[in-house]
Amino acid sequence: MENEEIDVEQIKEYISRFVCYNDQELTAFFKILRKTVIPKGGYLMQAGQVCDHVAFINKGHFRAFYVIDNKEVTYNFSFQGNFFTDYPSFLTRQPSNETHQALEDAEVLTLSYNDMQQCYVNTPAWERFGRLIGEFILIGIAERNRSMLFMSPEERYLNLMKTRPKVIATIPQHHIASYLGIQPESLSRIRRRLADSKKK
Amino acid sequence: MENEEIDVEQIKEYISRFVCYNDQELTAFFKILRKTVIPKGGYLMQAGQVCDHVAFINKGHFRAFYVIDNKEVTYNFSFQGNFFTDYPSFLTRQPSNETHQALEDAEVLTLSYNDMQQCYVNTPAWERFGRLIGEFILIGIAERNRSMLFMSPEERYLNLMKTRPKVIATIPQHHIASYLGIQPESLSRIRRRLADSKKK
DNA sequence: GTTTACCATTGACTTAGGTTAAGATCGGTG
DNA sequence: CACCGATCTTAACCTAAGTCAATGGTAAAC
Numbered sequence: 049m050e051n052e053e054i055d056v057e058q059i060k061e062y063i064s065r066f067v068c069y070n071d072q073e074l075t076a077f078f079k080i081l082r083k084t085v086i087p088k089g090g091y092l093m094q095a096g097q098v099c100d101h102v103a104f105i106n107k108g109h110f111r112a113f114y115v116i117d118n119k120e121v122t123y124n125f126s127f128q129g130n131f132f133t134d135y136p137s138f139l140t141r142q143p144s145n146e147t148h149q150a151l152e153d154a155e156v157l158t159l160s161y162n163d164m165q166q167c168y169v170n171t172p173a174w175e176r177f178g179r180l181i182g183e184f185i186l187i188g189i190a191e192r193n194r195s196m197l198f199m200s201p202e203e204r205y206l207n208l209m210k211t212r213p214k215v216i217a218t219i220p221q222h223h224i225a226s227y228l229g230i231q232p233e234s235l236s237r238i239r240r241r242l243a244d245s246k247k248k
Numbered sequence: 249m250e251n252e253e254i255d256v257e258q259i260k261e262y263i264s265r266f267v268c269y270n271d272q273e274l275t276a277f278f279k280i281l282r283k284t285v286i287p288k289g290g291y292l293m294q295a296g297q298v299c300d301h302v303a304f305i306n307k308g309h310f311r312a313f314y315v316i317d318n319k320e321v322t323y324n325f326s327f328q329g330n331f332f333t334d335y336p337s338f339l340t341r342q343p344s345n346e347t348h349q350a351l352e353d354a355e356v357l358t359l360s361y362n363d364m365q366q367c368y369v370n371t372p373a374w375e376r377f378g379r380l381i382g383e384f385i386l387i388g389i390a391e392r393n394r395s396m397l398f399m400s401p402e403e404r405y406l407n408l409m410k411t412r413p414k415v416i417a418t419i420p421q422h423h424i425a426s427y428l429g430i431q432p433e434s435l436s437r438i439r440r441r442l443a444d445s446k447k448k
Numbered sequence: 449g450t451t452t453a454c455c456a457t458t459g460a461c462t463t464a465g466g467t468t469a470a471g472a473t474c475g476g477t478g
Numbered sequence: 479c480a481c482c483g484a485t486c487t488t489a490a491c492c493t494a495a496g497t498c499a500a501t502g503g504t505a506a507a508c
Contacts, residue, residue, distance in 0.1 A: 116398050123397065136387045172372065179379035186386045187336045193389055196396035197323065197429050198316055201465075221486065229397050234465050236487050401495075421456065434495055436457050 054083050058129050059104045059157060066180045067173050077174070080163040085155050092132070092148040092156060099137035099144045101158040105130055108154025111223055112146045122226035124192075125151075125215055132156070135185055151219070201230045202238050254283050258329050259304045259357060266380045267373050277374070280363040285355050292332070292348040292356060299337035299344045301358040302381075305330055308354025311423055312346045322426035324392075325351075325415055332356070335385055351419070401430045402438050 056078050063069065069077075086092055086108070093099055095115060109127040112134070113120045123146060126132040137144035138161060167174035195204050205228055209216050215224065225235035256278050263269065269277075286292055286308070293299055295315060309327040312334070313320045323346060326332040337344035338361060367374035395404050405428055409416050415424065425435035 114394075114398065121398055123394070135383070136390050139383045139387065168376075172375070175372070175375050175379065176368075179375065179382060182379060182382045182386060183335070183339045186382060186389065187340065189386065189389050189393055190336050193393045193396065194314075194323070196393065198314065198321055220484090222484095231466060232486070233467085233488085237465080240487080420454095422454095431496060432456070433458085433497085437495085440457085 054078070054081060054157060055106055056081070056157075058106055062104070062129065062131075063177065066184075067177045069173050073171055073173055076171075077167065080167075081157040081159060083155065084158055086150040086153070088150055088153050090150050090154075092150065092154075093134070093144065093146070095145050095147045096143050098141055099134040099146075100161050102131055102133040102135075102138065102164065103156040103158045105132055106155045106157055108150055108152040109218065110148050110150055110154065111219070112148050113226070114145050115147070120226065122223045125212075125219055125223075125227070127214060127218075131181065131185075135182070196229065201228050201234060202241070204228050205235065205238055206242075254278070254281060254357060255306060256281070256357075258306055262304070262329065262331075263377065266384075267377045269373050273371055273373055276371075277367065280367075281357040281359060283355065284358055286350040286353070288350055288353050290350050290354075292350065292354075293334070293344065293346070295345050295347045296343050298341055299334040299346075300361050302331055302333040302335075302338065302364065303356040303358045305332055306355045306357055308350055308352040309418065310348050310350055310354065311419070312348050313426070314345050315347070320426065322423045325412075325419060325423075325427070327414060327418075331381065331385075335382070396429065401428055401434060402441070404428050405435065405438055406442075 059081075060074070081104075083106075084092070084103075088108075092103060092110060093101075105126060105128050107128055109125060110132055111125050112123045112132075114123060115121075132148065134144040134146045134148075136142075137146070141161070164174075164178070168178055195207055199207060205224075208224070208228070215227075219227075221235055222232040225232045228235065230238075259281075260274070281304075283306075284292070284303075288308075292303060292310060293301075305326060305328050307328055309325060310332055311325050312323045312332075314323060315321075332348065334344040334346045334348075336342075337346070341361070364374075364378070368378055395407055399407060405424075408424070408428070415427075419427075421435055422432040425432045428435065430438075
């Protein structure tokens, strides 16, 4: 049995934050999860594909980026213990523009679109989980949206330090700059400004 | 019966795009809708309140804005035939930072949080509708998010003209500027640049 | 008809981010 | 150790948006 190799503790803990379930539902759910190992720098998904999965990150962390005018623009990061997907592509079955890259050696548990739809039909608890996960992702995106609209790059950086220190601690600066919507040089200047004003 | 005054054709058409329903489900649903009339400039919701409703716009159009440093920042517009709510506040039961203002005399049908939860519990079709609506809103927000990250103000304006000409046609420019994340003067200059380069 | 309020535009000036190019730092590798 | 690539920083210059102030246009109010 392949599933005996899968460490399901993290995902179990995650799901139980959202819905109640019985052992039978859980067992059926774990049977359809597939484990995938991705080396540092490798891809979980590439632009042009329909995102056919929702991935739960058991180990490692990822970034999502677009390629615009031959330049990579980082859209988001996701860490161990969280779900990761291009939800709009997953939902609409349209090709994604995102590429999902492992920034460290990583291991994910994936759930395919068809299996997930089956879950929805067979088990009301999963329909509920799907709704709640969607809402959860929505809130995160709305928050990010507001930060892009209301804040200057400098304010966004300060906000990121406050709300996601893990990103600051683990992600290379040029990816952070991209995520903030600026060039690496600009982030350098911002950091310099902040350091200078702190000294006084 | 109050509901006999309510024009439910538009919302019926809207819902049927997402789920199948029988007459009984539909009748029960329409019973819990409340009609609200809002004069031009009036508020459907004000910052500080928990957004306790999802509104379907039967007539008129709205804008959502935040107040940041005593300045209004327009976050979105919504037109006749669409739903309008602060979904994150609605879902989390936390006070909203948004104010929703009618830009013309308007009429909406509102569905309260509690009634909606009842719908979810009583009728699988509504649980499904809730999930699909959430996903639909998600896709819209994700799209907007990308435009803020990848495009310059000028590109965002061009994109808005292409994707939501209705906004350009009906919304005052200073609100559009705010929506694009710039000052009215900057939008004026952008429009000027575009007009000039077209002339050549 | 005049006044008022609101909105869009324009000009002058400031400022922050983009661009380009050049160093600096660091880790890994032959 | 020396070399290399990747990353971060710094500097000089350019550009577009912010800010402030003034002007013009239009529609509602008096």
